[in-house]
Ligand code: SF4
């Protein structure tokens with residue numbers, strides 16, 4: 001007989017259950033799954049069994065060992081959402097919005113001192129809070145990336161409560177739409193970690209490289225399509241296979257590298273962050289892709305006053321992506337903008353602001 005406590009699970013990160021549930025391999029999938037808040041298909045997937053396997057047979061007849069059951073339970077519990085973390089995300093987004101819209105732009109100041117309008121300190125504080133509190137303290141879930149994936153996992157019956165997954169996804173998308181991708185820019189813990197590494201002052205001399213958006217976005221979209229084809233069993237023939245499970249860098253915040261590929265993904269993403277801006281976000285993250293599409297509907301975002309813009313290129317140079325280039329050139333679908341505020345500091349003629357679409361009368365009409 002195993003219990004969650006006996007398995008050592010209670011001593012792991014805070015998102016995990018405090019209840020003590022008895023499990024053993026004489027039980028069937030249909031006995032165990034409801035106690036863990038997953039469907040029989042969801043538990044079968046965690047046990048690396050076909051998701052349509054019999055749910056009534058004792059686990060030992062399905063050749064499941066105690067170790068495999070232990071591992072599956074631990075992984076399922078590591079995905080339990082911490083409610084507190086939703087509040088932390090909302091608070092960090094609010095901090096970013098207030099700073100970008102109001103506090104970063106004092107009234108009646110000289111344009112020449114624009115560099116001082118948006119000091120980096122509030123941004124760095126938000127990033128540090130994100131990594132420490134929304135990351136290591138509260139564990140990996142919920143996070144924007146998993147919110148997208150769980151909606152699709154629900155569609156193949158891996159969760160008993162699809163509507164809850166849709167609501168969680170809606171929460172992150174709403175935050176991404178209120179401020180242009182601001183949940184990624186200011187609150188996502190793995191995004192914040194990459195941003196901090198990219199911004200380390202002592203490493204500023206390392207040559208930073210901007211990648212063509214068409215390349216990074218195509219790779220990101222290919223990952224997403226591969227995820228759908230594998231998850232629905234259209235290729236591979238194994239319904240319920242989740243490619244992101246093997247490259248989920250948020251596991252870092254539980255210090256849980258169950259597959260070597262996860263550790264490798266984290267190491268590569270963080271090393272590459274020294275020279276390329278947020279590589280995981282640009283190349284892989286499904287929320288990065290979805291929120292890039294959602295940017296078209298964002299309420300607050302970078303706007304450029306066409307009348308004032310002299311096309312000097314200062315914002316293009318400051319932007320770590322091709323976002324500012326798209327802005328200046330009036331592209332309909334420019335690269336991701338993470339609301340990082342770098343461009344806000346450099347415009348010599350005060351043509352760039354972080355404002356709402358409703359401000360068309362005040363500013364020009366080019367929107368990211
Ligand atoms: S794109 Fe980056 S910042 Fe946004 S959810 Fe994904 S990892 Fe986080």
Ligand code: SF4
Nearest residue numbers: 319337338340341343
């Ligand atoms: S510098 Fe680029 S990514 Fe940052 S806010 Fe400006 S346009 Fe967006």
